[in-house]
Each structure stands twice: as C-alpha cells, then as structure tokens.
Amino acid sequence: MRGLSGRTAIVTGASRGIGYAIAERLIAEGVRVVITGRKQDALAEAVTTLGGPEVCLGVPGKADDPDHRVEAVAAAAQTFGPATLLVNNVGINPVYGPLMAADLGAARKIVEVNALAPLAWTQALFGAGVTEAAPAESGAVVNISSTAGQGTAPGIDLYGASKAMLDHLTRGLALELAPRVRVNAVAPALVRTRFAAPLMSQGEEVAATRYPLERIGIPDDIASTVAFLLSDEAAWITGTLHTIDGGARLR
Numbered sequence: 001m002r003g004l005s006g007r008t009a010i011v012t013g014a015s016r017g018i019g020y021a022i023a024e025r026l027i028a029e030g031v032r033v034v035i036t037g038r039k040q041d042a043l044a045e046a047v048t049t050l051g052g053p054e055v056c057l058g059v060p061g062k063a064d065d066p067d068h069r070v071e072a073v074a075a076a077a078q079t080f081g082p083a084t085l086l087v088n089n090v091g092i093n094p095v096y097g098p099l100m101a102a103d104l105g106a107a108r109k110i111v112e113v114n115a116l117a118p119l120a121w122t123q124a125l126f127g128a129g130v131t132e133a134a135p136a137e138s139g140a141v142v143n144i145s146s147t148a149g150q151g152t153a154p155g156i157d158l159y160g161a162s163k164a165m166l167d168h169l170t171r172g173l174a175l176e177l178a179p180r181v182r183v184n185a186v187a188p189a190l191v192r193t194r195f196a197a198p199l200m201s202q203g204e205e206v207a208a209t210r211y212p213l214e215r216i217g218i219p220d221d222i223a224s225t226v227a228f229l230l231s232d233e234a235a236w237i238t239g240t241l242h243t244i245d246g247g248a249r250l251r
C-alpha cells in the first residue's frame, strides 16, 4: 500500500488479537512498529514472532498511564524515527450487566481506557510542540471502535457508550487535525480473540449464524482495513467510521 514503507507506527495493545494482526500487517508493508501491552513477557514474545528488534519494539505499560505514553512516543522516535502513524487499539470491558446496576467506578475506568486514552495518545503524538519535531510527512490515526457503539448492546452498554464517545472524538479530531493528520475509526462486530470469548458462550458456530457472511471475524479482517486507512491509498479519507461486521447490520 502506498506511503507506508519506511514509516514508524505505534499500535497499542498488540501482544495478541486484533492489535497483533495490525502490527503484523504493517510490518509486512515495511512499517517499523512499536507495540504496547501490560504484560512484559507476552509483549517480548510478540516482538520475536513479529520479526524481532529490526522491525518491532515492545514498550510495556497501561494505555491510560501518561508516563507510559511519553515513554512509548520517545522510544519510537529514538529507535525508528518519530512515529507518524497511530493505532489506538486497546479497549476493555471489565463488567457485564444492566446500566441500572452499573458500578460507576468501573464505568469511569472504561471511559478512561476506551475513549480518553486514545485522545491522550493522539495528543502525545500530534500535539503542540510535537508537531514541529515530526517529519514533514502527514500523519494518520485509526481508532478501534466497535459496533457496540452504534446501538444498544444489552449487558455491555457501558462499553458501547465508551465506543460511541470514541467515534465522536474521531470526528472531532479529524476536523481539528486536518489537513496534516487524518483520523478514522473502524468498528468490528465479533472477532475471534480472547476478548470476545465471553460473548460466545454458545460457541463460535452459533455466534456465526448472526452474520450473512456465515462466520465471525478474524483479526486479519480488521488489520487490512486499518493498514488501508493509514496508507496514502486513503489520502482523502478522514473522520469516517468503517463498520466491519460480516453484513450483520443488514438484518
């Protein structure tokens, strides 16, 4: 894909799942990628399987920790050159249940990690003072949202609300950062990862019946769209939300 080779990206939460597939795809396109995650061992293993220190660097930490963000941005610049591509992939859903029984502490954490942290990562990479230091090439951000943000999602409505907020931030940032930085989002439905396991209590085959394309998603289904949105192939696309759902919304 045009405009990716030789650039530096940060992909948050990329030791497994969708983030890992995105990092793998970007590396195949010639991008050098900084990946994050909380568990150091899993991150180190991912760096190895993604191709080693020539193309990938792991910076352990929590996505909503300001010091971790500063460290990751600095490490990227020092190791591969300033990052101009960002994928805000980390998302959490620690609680299930009705909104009327929601624990507000958990609600705040979900909003902090799923919506405010992506905003803060974008500020850390493209904020005032950083912009001048970055190379002349334009930047691109992709936020990993969810179809849960587009309607009610019984049992996971706190998560859905945080993703709806992320969708709105995507549009607001796209306008603020144009024309230098493009900001887009993708909204997957069910994708085969550890995160999705609790949502498939009756098994994958039963879950697949919800989708006209007769299967649930796999991480590569998401990674290819993310790579496209980061590349110059998408040079006139900003502020959009790409639903990737096997046709589920058609029903």
Ligand SMILES: NC(=O)c1ccc[n+]([C@@H]2O[C@H](COP(=O)([O-])OP(=O)(O)OC[C@H]3O[C@@H](n4cnc5c(N)ncnc54)[C@H](OP(=O)(O)O)[C@@H]3O)[C@@H](O)[C@H]2O)c1
Binding pocket: 012, 013, 014, 015, 016, 017, 018, 019, 036, 037, 038, 039, 040, 042, 061, 062, 063, 064, 089, 090, 091, 092, 113, 144, 145, 146, 147, 187, 188, 189, 190, 191, 192, 193, 194, 195, 196
């Ligand atoms: N899978 C789905 O069906 C689905 C559908 C729609 C949207 N999504 C979204 O897709 C994104 C990725 O989900 P996934 O399914 O790939 O999840 P996953 O397989 O559980 O992977 C999550 C990754 O993020 C890291 N991580 C988790 N919490 C973190 C935190 N607070 N700070 C830093 N790293 C953290 C994990 O490593 P550690 O555990 O070591 O931190 C891991 O590398 C999320 O935003 C999710 O909301 C997923």
